[in-house]
Amino acid sequence: MKSDEGQKNLASSGLGWILGAPLFLILFLPGFALVLSAGLSKVWAAFLDPAFLEAAFLSVTSSTMAMVLILLSGTPLAWWLARSSSRTSRWIELILDLPIILPPAVVGIGLLQAFGRSGIMGELLAAVGLNLPFSFMAVVLAQVVIAAPFFLRSATVAFRNADRDLEDVAKTLGHSPVQIFFSVVLPLCRRGLLAGALLAWARALGEFGATLLFAGNMPGVTQTLPLAIFSTLERDVHLAIAMSLLLLALALLLLALMRRFEKDPAGGNR
Amino acid sequence: MKSDEGQKNLASSGLGWILGAPLFLILFLPGFALVLSAGLSKVWAAFLDPAFLEAAFLSVTSSTMAMVLILLSGTPLAWWLARSSSRTSRWIELILDLPIILPPAVVGIGLLQAFGRSGIMGELLAAVGLNLPFSFMAVVLAQVVIAAPFFLRSATVAFRNADRDLEDVAKTLGHSPVQIFFSVVLPLCRRGLLAGALLAWARALGEFGATLLFAGNMPGVTQTLPLAIFSTLERDVHLAIAMSLLLLALALLLLALMRRFEKDPAGGNR
Amino acid sequence: MNCWEVQIECLKGDFHLQVELSGGLRPLALIGANGSGKSTILRGVLGLETLERAFVRVGDHILHDSNKSRYVPVEDRNLAYLPQGLGLFPHMNVAENILFADRSNTLTLAELIDGEHSTTIENLKIKPLLHRRPEELSAGECQKVALARVMIQKPQLVLLDEPASALDILARREVRKVLSEQLSDLGIPSILVTHDFRDVRDLAADIAYLKEGKVEKAGSVDDFPGAEADEFLNEFFAQP
Amino acid sequence: MNCWEVQIECLKGDFHLQVELSGGLRPLALIGANGSGKSTILRGVLGLETLERAFVRVGDHILHDSNKSRYVPVEDRNLAYLPQGLGLFPHMNVAENILFADRSNTLTLAELIDGEHSTTIENLKIKPLLHRRPEELSAGECQKVALARVMIQKPQLVLLDEPASALDILARREVRKVLSEQLSDLGIPSILVTHDFRDVRDLAADIAYLKEGKVEKAGSVDDFPGAEADEFLNEFFAQP
Amino acid sequence: CESGSDRERLTVFAASSLTDVLPELKAEFERSRPEAELSLVFGGSQILRLQIEQGARADLFISAHPEHVQSLIDQQILSDPLPVIENPLVVIVSPEQATKITRFEQLSDLKKLVVGDVAVPLGSYTEDVIRKSGEIMGSGFADQLRSSVVSKESNSRLVRSKVLLGEADAAFVYKSDARNTPAGVVELPEPLSARAQYVLAGRDAESGRLARQFRIFLSSDKAMEIFRKHEFSLPEGPEADGEK
């Protein structure tokens, strides 16, 4: 017979479950209601809708590109934020949260005024032949701006919590800061970084307002799934819901794929 | 003369800054463009706009209430998720991320279908005399659903990273799980929890789509600042931008207040 | 009757621990090579390990009986424990770390310095450290704090996992003295893991020699002859 | 000429460290009470502490000279270090932890087991542990792994912070033997922090006695008479 | 603002293209009857319809397309439809091009055209216009227009903002939204003209007297004057466009 130690743990985490259940229900019921309200035939119709596949493809490609940009540039930025103790960096950290608070539509306007034809960078971009608004790159850019803060904050906290002593030991073993970053810091911060990446990616996938303003709504060019869903909402609510469920299914699929990476490569979980 | 050790650290974190600069610029420029485009007189006009103060007040109160709910119920839920190793809890963890991916407007429809008059819980709620949609509570509920996943994920990671050995030691010292949670686990996870709370609160403050659908856009009752800004956007883009800047100022104010809590009470920072 | 008795079976990977131990008021010194299972036994007694089978009695209380599905939660066992990793709380200063062990939750900092525990604080020389965080201490200082945390408790049984490993020689002598006095004064039984024969000698402890998860030999110091067939015991008792 | 020389001044809170040390091929044993600054010196030599003033030379290389603003980064110093907290990487298994110290980055697991380091692995008895994570080891086993990580390096200077504190007595004897052989065979100087006289004796080390951040007395074992006025030294040399 | 609990309250849900004009009408209406308090809620017609279906308390609903009102009437939630006003379509041209582009035929010179999504009333009216322009001015012209569309937005104001922010060259919007902007306005030639029809319906049971008075007020001369100021036009009678 195994020890009964487990029982006690169960009991005290049961408390967590009881206290957490209201929030779980509040989060779960709307999705559940959506599943109930969309008939299977509607879901099928949504799948066959010409807008759907195109938009789904656009969503996957644009959010993937956005995530690559966020990870590539956001990881060093978060690291710098975690390690710098200057007042400037505190302020920068704060400023980087602001796109979360702004209504996405306003972020979209800001993007137009920064990177649009008559925006701050407009002439510069035009000079190198770049015309961002109403293009696929605009979709990616909008997603980057909306999603990056979520990654940055999670990653900064993860880096800040990392054990500095282990980095020191790795230095005494002759490894350069870059080597240490990849072989010690990243693995130690794995969980926090992954959580941040997940939040950012989910947010990018669901991005709507900034894309609408900055990239517009053009099927096949800039119409991501959320935009397609919003367009459909104007004409057929139940079709839009069905399409949302397909978006969820797509997300679950991608999440399940990502879960494989979240697992410790060597099997352990701590 | 102090050691030159610092120089090296600066150099290697300088690399972080260089690689991170593109993302910083992308995040910073839109906000900067907004600040440039809104004249001071517009900002003043936005401040005097009858819709503004009312909506600002509504935003602050509703997001505060949403945060209270999220923290009260979300903290135990995240703890349960971090500590349970069952397959069910893995799936629940995944499901709880989904509201991030759904377009907020669809979340709003889901909320209507769950808590609306003809929704799943409609009769139950009507029986106890609760009529949620298009009420202030609907605003709070919409913000909870949209923002909670951000807190939950950050908090779950924080709890998972906490040192279990220290909890064990605290148990041997005779403390109950609840005591340990407050005097050991929470302080140790402080950073991750605060980051999650910050993300969730910012998201709640910026929430628009779900509120619009579930709570409607009723000045003085359900019109939060993002809704007011969106309404203003229809009539005067620059006024809307000015109002957004006021929203940012409000957020910065609240953030600066929160920063005081983020500091370690005993002064240390690790 | 013995003050406490322990029967534990535990699996950790390939490692199989199966022991029966008991003790009176005299301290019991657990000795044995690295990885022989000493720490695991202490953790098993505390209820921190998942055990295949267990019977743990301390005083009149049966803390764990897997046959009768009896399991007293860790926090209700009233055992004092010094873990090998010390287990100081990084977010509390030294005084808070020590006071956190006060089960009655009434002890104040002033009482700690001036009251009945003042000699403990004095002897361990940690008074000037009380307001520092663990990260601002040397390794030996940390161990002293962990010892102080154990000593302000009045438990049914004291469990010490290499309590002097990081201490300097004077501090070690001091700790042995304080421990032997305090434990016998208060009549509290104890289990002590150590690699140092002087601990056994000065605490007048009984010995249980652990080898690969089994008790190879147990008894008082006198039961162990001067020259042993076992290399470990030989070396152990060759210490002064 | 000495193999290495160190002048360090360092402030940590109220603690003020100011020492000048140097050594030849013989190991130098740093002894002193808890909190006297032993670990801080090692970390200072490595470049891990913020120093007020420093001059560190190892072999022909000046690693730190605050007067001339010279500071060689930690990773370029080629010093082997066993930290008091061991510093094992939790995300690597034992073999990976050890191989991580190979500066040439060419050593494979097979070579570790069969090549020139096979005796190290053998002597430390860690072969069966190579595929485990640090969290699955006992405290002594962890220390053995940390030692193995030091021993596969071929540094300019070896720095060991209480390398045997968690080891059982047989392992301690073994480590002393291996260390003394290997260090003198390869002609690598070393600094060793210890509370155990047997380490000093078996390694034939010189001694620097540290007291409150200052070098109180330094010399070979013979320079320390049998009976000392200092209580710490008295107790220290009273060890067998 | 919330204080008027003793005042009679009327909640009006209205299409977002009425954002500018309704507040003026509200002020006028409240001036004539101090006991009344109007509260206005704007949104896309489809969104408002959905909310009313889900139990939002709207006493009156003014939709930008008869379809949404009809649907609510079919569900017996609202009743008594009443055509209120019409809003013609025009093309606005970005300020930089305003002097060059003054006629509809010149639209094919432009590269970036923004229209309404076909799912919203504006988009379906626009699609009609482009289709008819193909019949009248040759299919090449219509194809040229279609290929220069860079975005299909969900309401007239969003469409307009793209031109005002300088990103698009021209856009099809409601005439009421073309008012008071630096953009150039190009009227549609007569055979292509199209107009949105605003229809009002109410909840019969509760709203009662005040709702009836507001209905009457909306067709009063005073109201029409305000509507005209905002470039709306009077309904041309049932036979003009009818049910689409």
Ligand SMILES: Nc1ncnc2c1ncn2[C@@H]1O[C@H](COP(=O)(O)OP(=O)(O)OP(=O)(O)O)[C@@H](O)[C@H]1O
């Ligand atoms: N951050 C700090 N603030 C204040 N004092 C500190 C800080 N860090 C270390 N100290 C003090 O510096 C002194 C030297 O510490 P060090 O770790 O070098 O001691 P040690 O000789 O290695 O002791 P031990 O034998 O216990 O390992 C100690 O008295 C310690 O309390």
Ligand SMILES: Nc1ncnc2c1ncn2[C@@H]1O[C@H](COP(=O)(O)OP(=O)(O)OP(=O)(O)O)[C@@H](O)[C@H]1O
């Ligand atoms: N998770 C694990 N998986 C496999 N083996 C483990 C695990 N945890 C511990 N062990 C093994 O269990 C044995 C007993 O460990 P324990 O910590 O009790 O040893 P110990 O006697 O305290 O040693 P030390 O003197 O080094 O502290 C060791 O051989 C260790 O390798």
Ligand SMILES: [Mg+2]
């Ligand atoms: Mg042990």
Ligand SMILES: [Mg+2]
């Ligand atoms: Mg030390």
